[in-house]
Amino acid sequence: SEFVMAVAVALIGRDNSRLYTRVTEREKDDYEVQMFIHCTLDIVEDKLSKATELYLGLLTSNHKYKSFGFVANTGVKLILVLSLANTTLKDTDMRAHFKRFHLLYTNCLSNPFYELGKPLKSRALDDASADLFRSTPAE
Amino acid sequence: PSFMFSSYYYLFKSQIFIQMAKPGKVLSDGKKMSGELFSLTYGALVADMIKDFDDINQVNTQLDKMGFNMGTRLADDFLSKRTNVSRCTDCKQMADTLAKEVIPMYLGVSASISNWSSGDKEFSLILDNNPLMELVEVPQSMSSLNYSQLLAGAIRGGLEAVHIKVFSSVNENPSNTEIRIRFDCILKDALPAGDED
Numbered sequence: 001s002e003f004v005m006a007v008a009v010a011l012i013g014r015d016n017s018r019l020y021t022r023v024t025e026r027e028k029d030d031y032e033v034q035m036f037i038h039c040t041l042d043i044v045e046d047k048l049s050k051a052t053e054l055y056l057g058l059l060t061s062n063h064k065y066k067s068f069g070f071v072a073n074t075g076v077k078l079i080l081v082l083s084l085a086n087t088t089l090k091d092t093d094m095r096a097h098f099k100r101f102h103l104l105y106t107n108c109l110s111n112p113f114y115e116l117g118k119p120l121k122s123r124a125l126d127d128a129s130a131d132l133f134r135s136t137p138a139e
Numbered sequence: 140p141s142f143m144f145s146s147y148y149y150l151f152k153s154q155i156f157i158q159m160a161k162p163g164k165v166l167s168d169g170k171k172m173s174g175e176l177f178s179l180t181y182g183a184l185v186a187d188m189i190k191d192f193d194d195i196n197q198v199n200t201q202l203d204k205m206g207f208n209m210g211t212r213l214a215d216d217f218l219s220k221r222t223n224v225s226r227c228t229d230c231k232q233m234a235d236t237l238a239k240e241v242i243p244m245y246l247g248v249s250a251s252i253s254n255w256s257s258g259d260k261e262f263s264l265i266l267d268n269n270p271l272m273e274l275v276e277v278p279q280s281m282s283s284l285n286y287s288q289l290l291a292g293a294i295r296g297g298l299e300a301v302h303i304k305v306f307s308s309v310n311e312n313p314s315n316t317e318i319r320i321r322f323d324c325i326l327k328d329a330l331p332a333g334d335e336d
Contacts, residue, residue, distance in 0.1 A: 107274050110175070110178070110179060110182070110273075110274040110275075111182070111274055111275055111276050112179070112181075112182025112183055112185060112186040112275060113182075113186060113275070113276065113277060113278050113281070121276070121278070122276060123276060
């Protein structure tokens with residue numbers, strides 16, 4: 001199947017606390033990506049008021065990246081950052097990826113050792129992120 | 140903690156008809172409970188105990204005691220429902236009954252037997268789909284925690300109620316839960332197994 005080759009994935013709490021952020025190793029400029037995620041969050045606030053469904057679609061883009069968003073009913077936001085050159089992904093694919101991450105997030109909540117509001121630590125999330133960043137078949 | 144155990148015992152007993160959030164058979168009694176509720180309840184119990192006790196080993200001991208107290212009661216429950224189970228004459232029979240009858244009845248999953256040692260007096264019960272460990276990730280800082288020790292204690296308690304003394308402990312492996320059981324002796328004085336405090 002297609003490789004997403006995403007640049008970054010982020011889960012942000014209702015209060016805008018960073019619950020989980022992963023940036024691909026291919027991206028040398030971590031700072032730029034983080035700033036982009038920051039800008040994206042501003043756009044999310046905007047889009048939320050007009051949103052009719054949980055999937056928010058394309059949020060914003062600059063000369064290097066574009067971002068997509070998803071908001072859960074509890075206010076938790078999922079952001080996916082892709083390279084601007086990435087044109088193979090369809091809307092249905094994006095929805096599927098967000099659904100998967102949403103499920104992984106709720107699985108994390110079910111871990112009795114997870115404290116709500118704290119940063120998420122999950123092997124399943126790490127594996128799924130690695131999956132999204134991959135550009136070659138897994139070893 | 141004693142009130143905790145008794146309320147948990149009744150929760151555990153109702154798991155006889157555990158349904159793991161999958162569509163499936165309705166058992167004759169019709170009683171069901173969500174498998175997730177069961178896992179989450181146990182998880183909350185363990186997390187709470189960790190907060191109460193300073194030492195992880197104390198948590199392991201406490202879980203074992205709770206399991207033991209539950210197990211002594213579950214023995215009668217099990218035997219009333221499985222009247223065709225005959226008295227075990229050796230460890231292999233005991234292991235078989237545990238793996239093929241007891242674990243499926245109370246946890247809704249199957250178990251396998253392996254790693255016999257000490258002259259066929261010690262073995263492992265392997266649970267590939269331990270419902271207690273569903274979605275649980277024990278942090279590295281608590282690696283000495285035997286998360287499912289309640290199960291080991293319950294098996295020890297249940298066997299003691301039928302006058303078989305064993306030692307039991309749990310190993311959480313990445314892909315399964317292993318309950319290690321070692322036969323000690325037959326308890327000759329037929330005093331009923333009492334509660335461990």
